[in-house]
Amino acid sequence: MSESSSTQGYALELVDLRKSFGKTEIIRGAELKVAAGERVAIIGPNGAGKSTLFNLISGRFGPTSGEIRLHGQRIDGLAPYEINRRGLSRSFQVSNLFTRLSVFENLRCGVLWSLGYRYAFWKFLADLKDANDRAEQLMHMLKLDKRRDTLAMNLTYAEQRALEIGLTIAGGSSVVLLDEPTAGMSKSETTRFIQLIRDVTVGKTLLTVEHDMGVVFGLADKIAVLVYGEVLAFDTPDAVRANPRVQEAYLGSVLAEQQAGGH
Amino acid sequence: MHKTHYSFKPWNVGRLVVWGLFALVMAVAPLLFTSNLSATMLSQMGIAIIACLSYNMLLGQGGMLSFGHAVYTGLGSYVAIHALNMLTKGQLPIPVSLLPIVGGIAGMFFAVLFGFVTTKKAGTPFAMITLGMAELVFAMSLMFSGFFGGEAGVSGDRVAGKPFFGITYGPQIQVYYLIAVYTFVCVAAMFAFTRTPLGRMLNAVRDNAERVEFIGYSTRRVRYIAFIIAGFFAGIAGGLGALNFEIVTAEVVGAGRSGGYLLFTFLGGATFFFGPIIGGILMVLAFVLLSEFTKAWLLYLGLVFLFMVMYAPGGIASLIMMNLRVAAFGQLRRLWTSYLALGGTALVLLAGAAAMVEMVYHLQLGAAMGSELHFLGATLDVASVDSWFGCIFVLLTGIGLFEVARRSFMHDWGEAQVAIEKEIKRREAA
Amino acid sequence: QKGETVKIAWIDPLSGLMGPVGNNQVKSFQFFAEKFNQSNPAGVKFEVIPFDNKLSPAESLNALKAALDQGVRYITQGNGSSVAAALIDAIDKHNARNPGKEVIYLNHSAVDPDFTNSKCNYWHFRFDADTSMKLEALTTYMKDQPDIKKVYLLNQNYSHGQQVAKFSKEIMARKRPDVQFVGEDLHPLAQVRDFAPYIAKIKASGADTVITGNWGSDLALLIKAANEGGYNGKFYTYYAGVTGTPTALGQGGAGRVYQVAYNHYNMGGQMGKWMTEFNTKFKDDFYTGSVIHIYSALSEAMAKAKSTDPVKVAAAMEGLKFKSFNGDVEMRKSDHQLQQPLYLSVWQKADTKYPYSPENTGMTLAPVQTFESYVSSTPTSCQMKRPG
Amino acid sequence: MLKIDNLHAYYGKSHVLHGVNLDIGQGEIVALLGRNGSGRSTTAKAIMGLVDCTGQIAWKGQDILGRKAYEIAHLGIGYVPENRDIFPTLTVHQNLMLGQKGKGQGSRWGFDDMYGMFPRLKERQHTEAGVLSGGEQQMLTLCRALMGDPDLIIIDEPTEGLAPKIVELVGEYLKALKARGISVLLIEQKLTIAMSISDRALVMGHGSIVFQGTPEALRADAYVRKEWLEV
């Protein structure tokens, strides 16, 4: 394809992306180019359209207009599973697990497609060594070994959040979107969790939405600021922090305090 | 080094024993129950087991509430009986033993056809489409007499083709063993299905269809394929039914049949694999035997459903599993006395209630044949106040004692559960 | 054979849509078992064992098995041609596969003509009159009614209804070619809640007469809709007197609803006494007269064969002539269809002449015309295969 | 106003609160802090009558333990649950409507106050609440509780998922509530905000209160902070 050559190198590109619900336009021509391997945090006021953006990229909604490219290929308008098969996966702001399956089964479900088992009903799960190994390995990484056979619905909140991340990265996608992964966690857990996210996303392109500035600055190489459906700024953390428009639209004085507090 | 847990061997000892027992029970059952009726009932149980298990693929494993499963068993039956008739005329070169497969393929074919539209949706729309489909197919069955044989249905003769090692399928017992073999194979195959990637994804679709789409699977495709597989097994059950009865009439695609699968699968327990097996057996017992025992069978059936759904929504299978868990933790010891008490008082209560019900029914339906009726060896007289008082007395005593027993049981049960939780915590900590 | 007990398995619905009819019939069988046990030519005792088949062919086959286990050799059934077909088929196979344990099937009410024509069977004996016979009788009356000019056929869309429609057209074309069939409709069984559109259509067609094989609520609702919709034509029916229908018909339809059957409610004589006795005992009406045919035929045949063995009794029953409540009847040898007189009666107010009022409606079915056996007799295409 | 004595709470057989004592005065903001799973939310639910518990809960001198949740709500306690619990199929306006008691007469708050507080909600008032952004949902639950005109409002993690600027805003509004004489029991994770607006701070650990005092005292108490709040 001729157009792909010009966009090479970017894992994810949004070109003049727009989305309206009824009359209200929520995403108003968002532009973003994320290089492969980059970790990007998206911040912005409530209702700016961050989750909506994720929904558009991951195929939950189709955009009204504009383009989304994954590794140079257009993915806008595809079904979620098609997008996932091309190497993009996402987590949810509210945990969205297979509640009546155990931790292990959850993770194993997550790895099946990428290992090529698809709709197989002629193979035993137990015989799929690669899938089982990968699920075990993930479980170990998430420190959920002890909860192996616990049903997802019986996990604690933090464990569910961990499993949510695990399920997201299980398929080995190269581009991972995380929607407020640490929401509702205490500070100590958050710290632990950031480390976990760093560990499991090594070498991947990562986009996260976060309101916790500690997390944002701890995790991201670059920050995109989304305000009213537009990308207001997209730069390194320091540059964004210094940007007076961002200060005004989003950060307020809390940030200053937090910085004073040592973060 | 962490322990690798997935050392699941399909044929470990426990499993071999269970399956061996299952095979053994099916092999010796007709030797223990030898009458004509029990032979045909055992055959029907095998068929019902396959049908209910295939239904549970949709309900229990895929979360798809279908009101039209009989469409697939039924159409399987029709195609199988037509095939049998062709076979009799020598137009179809296959042995009778393979006819159920023909039914299965037919069931699968119609599942491919209808499932394409029904599985587009899940939840209530799915349930309603299946309801509509079932009504349509049933209405057609009376209108298109060419294929459905009108009201009289299509009959056939299973003694056809060359006998195979002297097996003609004339005697019921030979048909029974054919059904038993099919049942065993189908149950094993359906169990195996739950252990495959597709089977697991089906569970995932049931739990959270939305998320499935974000891990690479098309929920619709998962449902569709599962629906087709369920249709195949349903068709086998239908084909076996055609061989067993040698006649297929419109009732096999009727709403009553579909409702029966739903109710009894649920009663057996949709959350466990073996639940529908119990359900299938109960279905045959309820329809064939219960109505012979008592005129109030519909009332009893309705009440059993009410109470089961209210107090044991997981079905009989979940009751069994709960007690197995208690037993596994060595807590059954502390419960068995209260179980005895509970059972005993429940019997008293039931006897009182059933006697009243029987008397009421007798008053309406059989009073002209004399005011006396026999119930559990006792002779009751609907015209005498004594009988009524006796029954009320038994009933009230039963209720009182039962309540006492129930309280003590709930207490013991609670304690057993606490002990189990503690034990689990301890093991986890270890 | 004297003093022997003959068990008859009664396989019919006791629950469901047809439950009330079944309940009435099982009482009829038990009532007349008592009557015949007091005296019958063979001196046998009859015992009726009821099985609830829920109107399902599959359940009926189960019941058949259960009956066989209890050593029953005589089966009776009547509601639903689907069940009858299943039983004929199953009994035929059973008798072929189990020589020495033969079973006879006594059909009390299933009227599909096929059973004594293309599907006729040696072990099957029918004591009702089939659809074609009833239509022969009916048309015999109709052909003499000059005011019948335009006929409408409204029937349930299943074999019984389809046959009523088919034979009506065939026979009328023969007897009254001038009569016009101005419309024909088949509607699904027990699915129609509102018959007003059908009545509008019938009115629009200008029909003065409707022939319908409908039963149960399909008949009652049809007549109600006709009354309300101001339709004044006449209805020729099969099942106006069956449980539930008299109540539902009520006062409506007086003088306009005819029924053709092998009995009616005002037969008088012994039958009249029985009906009254039945009514006082069960608070219900006796209308399944074939029950009496069955007991008479069985005991006559057993006396003749000097045995209760079904093989001998079947042979004795072939061509058996006996006297029953509606006169001289004959079990025709060629197809095992009982040849018997039929009656046309009309729904009207009960009066001193015709006092019997079913379901205490104040109405009755008053006889209009009697048809001798030969009138209603229809030819058969049966090629009976006899054993041996 | 509210006084809790020796409160024990249970989820089925598991014992979660082990003798909690606390009291809240009129017009006071009390922050309830603690780690995940320490039992803060359970305390809130216990007050609202949503879990099985024993002990004493007195509200304006009246014992309310064992009462039904709707009765307690009618006595003037408002509750903002932690997982938001907005009604997804209803519109924003309808959500607020459900917050009202009766027809909403005599309430200190009306729709206009709410929409004035969070203009964002006014913009979205006819949208189904289920599609609101996380932060908008948080605003909505807070307003919904206020619509019932409570004298005490229990807020479980109101700032979760809110942008820093809005977090500050919420802090301002809580102070405004206080100024109107409404008491607030604030369950929080974010120390910064909690400490800046509360009159008193309580720290909870393993189902009982392990620290009580002013925010300054807590700031000074490194041990409590280390042992019960961080790490």
Add this chain to the structure above:
Amino acid sequence: MEFFTISMLNGLSYGLLLFLLSSGLTLIFSMMGVLNFAHASFYMLGAYAGYTVSQLVGFWPALVLAPIVVGVLGSLFERLCLRKVHKYGHVPELLVTFGLSFVVLEIVQLVWGRTAVPFTPPPVLQGPAFTLVQHSVDGLGVVWGAAPAAMCQAADAAVRVVCSPFPATRGFMMLVAVFMLVAVWLLLTRTRIGLVIQAALTHPEAVESLGHNVPRVFMLVFGAGAALAGLAGVIGGSTFVTEPAMAATVGSIIFVVVVVGGMGSLSGAFLASILIGVIQTFAVAMDGSLLGLLRSMGMEPGPAASSNSLLTLTVSQVAPILPYLFLVLILIFRPKGLLGSREG
């Protein structure tokens, strides 16, 4: 013209009957999400209760009392059974109502016997409400009540006069259906009950802590739905037949109405009832078949085709199953239903 008018009236009134039957179901379904399989049983109970009460105190009091009785029974059922299984989800809820329908049927048969009971409308409602007189010369006219016999007979043989009475029972039925529409509509829009229940379905605790007595509201709504069914029962039972099979015959059609209209949409259910009523009524009048269609297009399919049951099937023969066809098509192409706003 006269045929069209009377058919239209028939269609409308049948549609309104369907609405009468399904309004209670819509109420329960839209508010509580419960697919109440016992709805038809409450309908039957209403008819029988109406019969007994009217024997004692007359038809008009029965019209009020019987629905109340049924409503109370419905509330009791909600209180004692449905509430227990609510937490297990929709399938058990459905099954519990399924079980109830068996029990109700048996109890009705025990109390009132197994055959029809003579439940007739009061004298005021017997006979026609008005009569359409189609005069081939004077055109179409309307006469209130029954038309005098003289009017329906033409003195002149060349003039054709047809009188089509429209039964008063049907008129009354239409009236009550409209009343129900208004009542339910008011309940849904003028009170917060609808909102409370919708919210309580997913978040019962949150609703309770806002001060709403959720269990009581559930009980009342279920009772109201049952009472509506009971009212329909009194009218349906007296207009048609009151017999144990009456529940089974309306059982599935009311689901069709509710689903086609759109899950939980009252106006949808109304529209669907009318549509189904009218379509079905007119379909009965059509004798066309596929074969006829082929012939009219100039094709002669050959002798085999004229015995092919699919080709010879007429529209009027399939009329009664059209609703199911309608259901399937609607769900495929517009799963929200005609006016529904959500799926499932």
